[in-house]
Amino acid sequence: MCNVKRNPILQSLIDDNLVSDPASARGRLLKEAARLFRDKGYERTTVRDLAAAVGIQSGSLFHHFRSKEEILKAVMVETIRLNTALMQAAVSAADTPRDRLRALIRTELESINGRTGEAMAVLVYEWRSLSEPARTEILALREIYEGLWLEVLRQLRSQGDLAADPFVVRRLLTGALSWTITWYRPERGELSLDGLTEQVMTMMGLS
Amino acid sequence: MCNVKRNPILQSLIDDNLVSDPASARGRLLKEAARLFRDKGYERTTVRDLAAAVGIQSGSLFHHFRSKEEILKAVMVETIRLNTALMQAAVSAADTPRDRLRALIRTELESINGRTGEAMAVLVYEWRSLSEPARTEILALREIYEGLWLEVLRQLRSQGDLAADPFVVRRLLTGALSWTITWYRPERGELSLDGLTEQVMTMMGLS
DNA sequence: CGATACCAAGCAAGCGCTTGGTTTGTAAAC
């Protein structure tokens, strides 16, 4: 019905049933869950909190999800799916390895600090709350995502623009970028997302 | 009595009652608490877990600490105190800004991945579990610590070795270094702490 | 009619913490 402007990548994932429509009951719950999990942590968030956030009784949650953990897992799975797709698009739109890296950094920063930020923070900081089987499942999805980064970093290295080990650099960058959520406030206007991206590139001597 | 070799900086902090002796009852509890909090998270760790780890009943814990949160706070406070002292020593032992940065990076990596690693991880990833008053208290202590970094980064910038904003760089580094705890395994021997330090310096174009 | 979404009520288990009493270490008093 109300076709508000929406990212075409997100739309195609919704059409393929890989990500829940944020307008649906399930999608709204997942969005609220991500926010609560980020703000209070998974353990401190009760099923009553989750239910209240979407205006239903706590018991009714279990019509949509079999357990509280399944909600956490769903938040993570859908977040990885969306971000992998966004990353792939960003990489293929850039021409040089340097621009590809810039695109990856910019996209990841946007994922962390933009609309999907809550879910992204949950993905990064709450995975200890997953049971072992769920953990391996998530890990498998992450590897596709990480492969994108490694390929670009290897390109940069082979053309002499990167002196350090791509593997190590990616991991240092993972920490550096995800940590921005604890301090970076885009709405304050001092530093834009593009500006922050350039700061990262500059620190790496790639400005 | 049994005077095993011990870091003199740690020893002086113990003598001043700023850090608990790891041999004392309190010190042993804090060490076990740090390990449990890192492995399972603060919320998932019960007072019964904590008590069992040092071989007492759960109720007996409250002879030493008024609440579970006080244990978390004590872990954090003592960790900051120790690491601030270690950092100050590391900085004053180096001659050039570049060496001072290297010393800071190396010391922080050691704090995170060495003996005090458990407590350090708790400090970084569990502060959401603190109540508001405890949070501001911890934050005040952190500022001394952060001041050390900023001064060295400003020195580097003023001599042209750093192009990016010191403030932003420190925050990127905080994330990059603390994240190593999730992937770096010094015991595996592929990459030493010195090697990792050099990788960070190389990434910043300061090798 | 039948499926879907929900509510009202509550259960069993686990939580942080309290309580009243016992052991243990220490050091002065006799």
Added chain:
DNA sequence: GTTTACAAACCAAGCGCTTGCTTGGTATCG
């Protein structure tokens, strides 16, 4: 050198509350 005194350290038991989740029933709608 034994006794007395006393505080610190600890145990056993359990209280009051919250937790994730279940159950049985009801409203809504194609």
